[in-house]
Each structure stands twice: as C-alpha cells, then as structure tokens.
Amino acid sequence: MGGAGKTTLAKKVYNHAHVRERFNCCAWVCVSSSYDHKKTLRAIIKQLNEMRFEQLEKMEKEDLEGRLHQDLQDKCYLVVLDDVWKQEAWDCLARAFPDVGTSSRLLLTSRDRDVAQHADAYSHPYELKTLGVEDSWQLFLRKALGHGDNAGCPPDLEEVGREITRRCDGLPLAITVIGGLLLAKKKLKSEWEKILNNFSTYLSRSQSGVSAILELSYADLPANLKFCFLYLGLFPEDSVISVRKLIHMWVAEGIMQKRDTENLEETAAYDNVEELSSRNMVQVAEMTVDERIKSCRVHDLLRQVAIRKAKDENFFQIHNTRDDEISAKSRYLAVHSLPWDKKYVGSSTPPLRSLLFFNVHDYRKNICLNFKSFKKLRILDLENVKMSYNLPEGIGEVRLLRYLGLRRTSIGRLPHSFCYLRNLQTLDIRSS
Template sequence: MENGCFKIIEPFLNYCKVKSMADAIVNVFLEKLLSTLAEEGRYVTEFRDQFEKLQTELQLLQCFLKDADRLKRKNHTIRKILADLRELIYEAEDILADCQLQSKDENQFSQGWLACFSPPKLHFKYQSGKRLKEITEKITSIKQNISSFLGGPLLFQPEVISAQDQMPRWSSQVYDHTQVVGLESDTQKMKDWIFDAVHEGAQEILAIGVVGMGGLGKTTIAQKVFNERDVEHHFDRRMWVSVSQTFTEEQIMRSMLRNLGDASVGDDRNELLKKINQYLLGKRYLIVMDDVWSEDVLWWQRICEGLPKGNGSCIIITTRIEKVARKMGVKEARIHRPKFLNKDYSWLLFRKIAFAASGGECTSTDLEDVGKEIVEKCKGLPLAIKAVGGMMLCKAPYYREWRRIADHFRDELEENDNSVMASLQLSYDELPSYLKSCLLSFSLYPEDCVITKEQLVHWWIGEGFVPQRSSRSSTDAGEDCFSGLTNRCLLEVVDKTYNGTICTCKMHDMVRDLVLKIAKDDAFYNATGTNYRHLGVDNSMDKKQLIANQKLRGLVSTTKTCEVNKIESGIAKRFSECRYLRVLDVSKSIFELPLSSLLYRVGTLQHLTYLGLSNTHPLLELPDSLENLTNLQILDVSYCQNLKFLPQYLIKFKKLKVLDVSFCGSLENLPKGLGRLSNLEVLLGFRPARSNNGCRIGELRNLTRLRTLGLHLTHADEVKDSEFNAMMNLQDLEKLSMSFFDSHGSASDLTSKIDKLCPPQQLHELSIMFYPGKISPLWLNPLALPMLKYLSISSGNLAKMHKNFWGGDNNIVWKVEGLMLESLSDLELQWPKLQQLMQILRVVNVSWCPELVSFPIEDVGFRGGVWIKEQIRN
C-alpha cells in the first residue's frame, strides 16, 4: 500500500484494536477488514477513496457501539441498526477477501501490469468499487440515524487504553474446576442411602432423586457422589448419562453402553437393552440420569424393566421437576432437595474463583466489601456465584472496576430477577469482543454435547476469531481464548490429561440458553433459520439451510459421537455457491455420495482456511481440486485409516499452521518439501520417509515456528547420521510426542538411532509411547532437558532408566512437575529414589506398572505434596 494511504489508516487500525464493540461479529470482522487494508497493495489502493470514507464513518460509529450491547436488548431500533451494520461489515470484508484473491492470482503470472486491464479484472474493479461506495453511503445513513436517535451528532473521542487491558488478565487455567464448597452433608446423606441399600438387602434398584431449580448445583452434587472413592469401590459398574431435553430411548441406551465400553453400532433397541442386561448381570451398578426433563417416562420404564435387579444397585436422577423423579420411581424419603448456599459458603466459593491467583484469599478490604455485595445478589445459587467469580478473576483488582461491575449487576437484576441469568448476561457483556465470538460458536452444538478443545480452537483460528499478536502464535492465542472462557466458568470441564490440560468441555444448559438467544439475535446461528452464517452438520441437518444460504461462513460437525452423517448429493452440489465459506469440518462422517465428489466441490472454496476431515471414511486420497485452497491454515485428516498418501501440492500451502495426520495407519510418509511450510506451528503424525521420495526428518530444521510436534518412527533408516540434530534448533518447540508403535527391524538398530536424536533444550512436555528399547534414551536426562515440566512414558519394552536419567555425576535434579507412567510391565523404579530426583513433582499418574517399588497403591490424593493418581498391580 502507498505510504500516504497507510498513514491515514494506521491510527484507526490501532484504535480499533483496543476498542470494544457491542456486536461481537462486527468487531471481529471490522478488525480483519482494516488489517487487510494495511496489508494489501495493488487492489486496496485502487479503491483508496472508498476505503478512506468507510474508515471515517466507522470511526465515528465506534464510540456509540462501545456500550450498545445493553441498548440493543432494550430498543428495537438500535437492534435493527446494529443488524444492518453487521451485514455491511460482512460484505465489506468479503470484498477485501476477493481483493486478496485477485492480487494473489496476478502474482502467479508474468503478465505484469497489463493484466489489470483484462476484461475480468476491469469488471471486478468496477463492481467492487461501486459496491464499496454503496456500503459507505449506507453506513453514513446509519450514523445519521443514530445521531437522530441520540438527539445529537456523534463525536470521535479516542480513549487511551493500556496494552495490559487489551488481553485477558489470565490466559491459562488458574483454578481447579473440580473444587466445590458446602456439599459435605449433601454427599454424605446420599452415600448413606446407597450403602444402606446393601445392608437392607433391597431387591429392587434404589432410586434417588436430586431435585431443584436450575443453577442450584444438582449435577455437581451427583458428580461429587459419583466420583467419591468409596462409591467407586462399592459398585462394579458406573454409568453417567446426560439426558437433556431432546433425546431418544435409543440414544440413552447407546450412551449407557459407551460407559460400559461398547460402541454398539448398528444394533436396534431390543438388542441394545439385551447387551446392557448382559453387561450388568450379577453386578452392582450405579446409573446417573442427569438433567431429565420429560414427564413422559415410558422410555425409562422400558429400560428399567430390562435391568438386573438386586445386589444394591442404584439409580440417581437429577431434574428440575419433582414429578419426573416420582414417575421414575423415586420415593419421598429418597428425594434430596439441595439448599441455597449460605452467606459464608457463598463468599468462600466466590473468593476461591475470583482470587484464585492469590490462593483464594482477598487482601483488600475495599474489594471484599464490593465482592460480598456482588455475592449477595447471587442469592446462594452456585452457578451465579461461579459466573461472577470467573468474571472478576479476569478483571483488574481495582475498586473502581469492581464498583462498576456491581452497579451493572444491580441494573441487570432490576430487569431480570433471575440472578443466574442476570449474572450470565453480565458475564457475557463484560467479555472482550473476540471471546464473544468464540462463545457464540457453542450455539451450534446439541445440548450436553461433549466438545473437544482442539476442534473449537481450530474453528476460531480458521474464522479469524482469535486476535493476532506478533509475539504470540495462532495456536497459543487460540488456547488463550479457550482458557478465557473456562476461567470465567462459562464452560464446564469434562476431561483433562494427567498434567491438567483440558481436552473436552460442555456447556451448562442455562449458559447455552443465553448463547442460543444471542446467536439468533446476532445472525450467528439459528436452528430453524436459513440465513445464518454458521451451521452444524448432524443427522438431522435440513438441506434447505445449506441450499438457501450463500452467506455461510462455517459448516461444523457437531455430532456427540461417531454417528453417521449423511450429506445428500443435492446438498453437496451447492457447496460451490457458499463461496465465502471459511470453515468446513465434516469429521466423523460417512457420506452417501463418494467423498471425492464432495471434496472436488470443496476445491472451489478459495476462502477456506480450515478443512477438518478427521475420522472420515472412506477417505483414500485428497483430490487435485484442493490445490486451489491456498488460503488453508488448518488441515486435519487424523484417524483416516485408509488415507494412503498426501498430494505434492500440499507444500504450496504457505499459510498452513496446523497439519494433523496422526493415526493414519496407511499413510507411509509426507510429501517431499514439507520443510517449506515455514508457518507450521503444529505438526502431528509426522512419519519420516525412508528414501528421498518423501519428506525426510531433516526437513524439520526449517520448521522454526513449530510449537507442537508428533513424531512416529518405525525403522532405523528413517534417520540418517546427518539428521540427528534435525530438532535441535526448533527454539519454539514446547511439546514433543514420540511414538514407536509397530516398529520393524532390529530394536537395537532403532534405539541406537533414537539415542542420537537431539530434542531442543527448552522442551516443556515430552511423551514417549511404545519405546522399543530396554534402557531409556541417552538424552532423557535433566541436563539435556532442563526445562521439562511434564513427562509421559507409556507402553513398550522399557525396563530401566539410563544412568543419565538420574542426573549423572553432577547430581542434577529434574524440574518435572507432572509424571505419567502407564502400561510398563518391565519397568523397575523405586518411589523414594524418584522423589529425590524430582523434588518439585506435584502430579503422578501411574497405572499397570507391576514392578515399581514402594509406589502408593491407591488414589489417596495428596501424599507428601504429590498427587498420586493410581498404581494398579496385576
């Protein structure tokens, strides 16, 4: 771009980066629009006048839009104005995206400046310039309408905001999501009922009901009981089923069987029930039916009739409707009605979250006074307390800021006496605009759906929701966004790794109700609409939603499990009309038409940035048409067992940041030249070629932005002598996983090559799976990996640790905080010696390692400052 044009736009670019607009989508794409203006050259300067006028009008609107979220909920006129503005911003952003494609196409040819005068180019310039002028005029009209509504002109008064306020205070998890308060008596009462059933010799299934209003903590109480160690030991089988408001009897039984380790694909209802009976026959079992709504309980009566009786088995039902519990067989004496948290417990829960960074202690009298005022408005409802607590955790600890939040909460309660919904609305209003966009993405998923963090982060990056910072990788920034939502208690954690990293999450139904409403109002998603910009792929997908929608930006697989998705041929043919589609995730899908036919049409979507084909069958190869997807940033083909090779054109995807080919059993190697993808941040499932016909491990040297690497080695000749240092200079690499599953040839030959590899010293997390050698690698020592925090070793032949592992003659100790040892039947280690070597160890997860000496046998929580997960002996 010409210097003069950039100087005009640059102040506004900086200004937009620190302001907060009401409509989340407007703000996200406004920033994308303006950043594109700054980056692009030829085509932007062609429309310089139009863009300068557009910049001026948006600049004036920015002041009004800062506080428009609450206004639009109250006033239909404001809501309509914002909706019109949103559509104009989307269209302007589309024009800029087309400009980028045009500029890219010109650079691919050697026609020079004469190409600009070809008929297609002239037509594009004429149409785009004309439409930009119309957009600017409409935004001018919007500004005038707002001025009339406010009774005066809009004035531009930029604020000075520090860099600290531009990002959330906590971009990683800072508190334990599992901690609860005030549930000791609730838990004990229900456990007494469970254990008494055995002593009383009950011949029927004990039915316990947990009944109360939304946000009272019914599910939390049931989870607490379900996960108690003595309850776990008491039952042979345990099943947790999230029922939700929309379910089928077959879905319930499939969920029960999944809890029992059976995928049960293809069985009918009678066969499913027979399987459940066989698994439970002669066993004492516990079933939790969480969040039951329907008063028609015939489905449960049919299931219950097929369950084995006696043995002290138990069913726990959580519901808001007492009649439901009674109809499901719960007697009055076994109905538990949770009470509101008292004043002390309410304050304790709040400060555990809001002051988590200081160990849950409030050291400011002023903040304590305001905090207790806020907590009092929550009326003892745990969900409300957690929502406002999570919000305050992410706010600066200043009295003025807390006072503002308390006043805002008071105003919300005047309009909505439901303290839970008021607290959730307040929490949403206080989100940074990019987190609002991230939160709205949950509107596509079914109720109680368990969602992987990976899919969410990929979606957010692909659609541009994640704010870009020069010093922060896209994947790390996406993780920050996820942490921003979990820290605010807007997401419920479902599953974590041994080191505390969150893998999956879900959303409380009351939070989801709010998200659905906002998503509909902001034209993000509506289950019954045909003109929204995002759509979930599931079995009930209405083809009209796709056929009629050319505005679509994201099409995302939202199935709860690996169910069959069917995309009809007629729908697939319309893909090419969704020309501004950024995100396409059809993972876990089986198609009625050949998958190659669908992907051929996907190749026309040149704006696509995220393509998710994980666990998609039968994917044999990627068609040539995908070569056009040069804007692609994320490609996920993991768990595609039939995928045999990746095309050579993959190395042209210069913008690619994430490439996941993990668990592709038929894939031999990756294309030669992969090292040219210098923007790669995540590479999973990398199999080095055994010859020069594919990508050798030496090409990793060029991937200097890698943050996460998954390496799969099976043959000694996959590593040449000149390639031992391939990973040494990957200074940004923090996570490395090495798998040797299905290794061939001499184990000693492969292990001798592994010994000579040089992982980077700054590595934070290391995972080793199916290691073929008896003695640990030479480089697995505290001197070579001085910054290692988490170490996981699972499966394989490992029998003892090399002397280097113990610090050698220098007596160097590890800085490891988390350790997992799993399925190592030959490994001999002594717990006291390991503790002495890893002195800051906090988490230990050990299972199926029978030769370990002095390791604790049971999950006993903290012992000597270390959390011991479990040690199982054969």
C-alpha cells in the same frame, strides 16, 4: 432450578473413592432436554466396553437395550443419568437396566421433581437448596479472589462484595460466574462498585438476577472472547467439546492473532479456552496428564445466553426442526436435526463461513451439498454424516476452506480437486 449444583454434587458422589470401590463398573451420561435414546445407550455401553463406535452405530434400539442389559446382568453397577427432563426419557431407558439384587444403583439429576418420583415412587428425591449467606460468601471469595477457604476479604471490599453476593440469591452458578468476572479485575473498591452498578442496569432488563449476572458476564468479555463464547453455542446442549477441535476451528476462523514469533495462533486459542474457564463461562470436563484442558462443556443457562446473543447479532443459526428457515444474515449454521430436503443447502444459502453437523448419524438418505454456493466457507464439519458416495469433485470449489472434518464418515477417498484447497489447515479423517 438450573445452576443449583445438582451435577456438581452428583460428580462428587460419582468420583468419590469409597463410592467407586463398591461397584464393578460405572458410567455417566447426560440425557438433556432433547434426548436421543440410541445415543444415550451407545454412550453407556461404550464406557462399559471397548466396543468401537462403528459397531454400536449399526445396532438398532432393541439391540442396544439388550446389549446393555446383558453387560450389566451380573455386575454391581453405578450409572448416573444426568439432566433428565422428561418422564418418557426415563421410561425408554429403564428397561435396559437389570435389577438382579446386586446392590446396583442408578443416580438421576433433574430439574423436575415429578421425573424423580416417577422413576422411583418409594424414595424421596434429595432437593438442593440455595446456599446460605455464609456459604455463598465463602464461595464468592474463592472465585473472586482466588484464595482458599476462610482466607478472608480485604476490609475495603467486604461491604460491596457482600452486596454482590446477596444479589446472587444463593445460586452457585451465579456466584461462580460473577466471581470469575471479578477475578479478572483489579482488587479495587471502585472496580467492584462498577460491577455492582452495572448489575443493577442489567437487572432492569432481565427477568431474574441470575440472567442479569450471566448477561453482565458476557458483556464484560473482550471482543475475541465474545466470538469464542458465541461459537460454543453452536454445539448441542450438554456436549463435551474437544478443546483440540475447538482450537483448530477458531484458528480456521482467522480470529487468533500471533503475539510473537514463538506464540502461535494455536497457543492464543488455547489461552482463550483457559480465560473462559477462569471466568467460569465454560466448565472443564477433562484434563490431560500434564494438567491442560482436554475437553469442556457449557452450562445450559450460559448456552442459552450464547444463543440469545447470537440471535440478536445474527451471528449463527441452529437448525433443529424440519421447518426451520435459514436466515439470509446468519454466517454460521449448525445442523442438529435431519431429515431435510435437498433444497436445504443450495443456491439460496447465505454466504456461510461455518457449516457444522451434529447427531445426524442415524440419517440414512444422501445429503446433497451444493459446494458452488460455499464461496466463503471456512469450516465444514461432516463428522458422523453418512454419505453413500465419496467426497464430490465440487469440494474443490470451496477455495477458502480451512477446516474439513470427515471423522466417522463413510467417505473412502478424496477427489483430485482436493488439491485446489490451498488454504486448508486441518483435515480430520480419524475413524475413516
């Protein structure tokens, strides 16, 4: 099941020094439920080579498979395919990996035992069990008290703490999230009992204890953190999200308050990332050399909570099929799938505040945007969107625009009307 620790265990294996020294090269890629064959191949090749994204983008599926096969032909390699949902996803990828007796290894994680057995009928998948009582308790103490192993629990908190742990049913994700919630609370029995009582309330509304814990953890977030957490739901499943980009977006939304003259909005936004991380609502994907969070990701189950809450509150909409209709109430729109027709973003568009595009770099037709309908737009992210024309003069109509992402687009110049964007804070033109 989700949250059992499959990816965590795979990472420990992948990053173990004795494992790494046995292989010439290593790569890790998330496949996810809505897998993109070419995107997965590109991600693996890019980790093995110094090829530019633009070079890989021009290659067709067969060329990418051939390139990867060639790169690995004489090497002893370790490749992790994380979160494989479908047998077809494995079938598409398998032929790109040569088997030439070099002691290479492929490591798969999946929630579906049939996927594992389909990939290799002769080996027995390692099935992660839920944690036992004592392991659950030790993990809970580490997360809820912030202490090391075997640090112990204050006597007055132990009984209620063990009851909270029991409700997590041995699932590591549930334990870490509820522990992150308690870490932010005072170490008082009354505080922990309040969480336990609230848990019982949410349990009556949810299908499982895990769902109740995740719902409770969301409900406990302050208003500004709720916004930040919901915003993360706009990003595709298993995305590695740049914290720097995220901070610029949150600041553009205008939700960050300056705390004093020296503590700017960007600092407040980064503090929110750290707070969500300490609550285990987001996972750290990469750190900088000075121990700051460089990128993060959201666990599938927590992303589902964000999407569910966003739907309840008409917060945002994700467009991932041709037939999706745009809600007149949604203010944040993420486009995960094309093609679309030219009427998609036109005069009938709701007064959007954010319009984000993801994974649409293979779409070859022109995307028509009616900028006159974007009177309230703060954020427009066109990363990887291929336009056969330069940015239209109409961009000057979007007077409230604060963030414009043109990374890896084919746009070569900015129009004269660009000077009307007096509120613009961030212009991202990397790789353009």
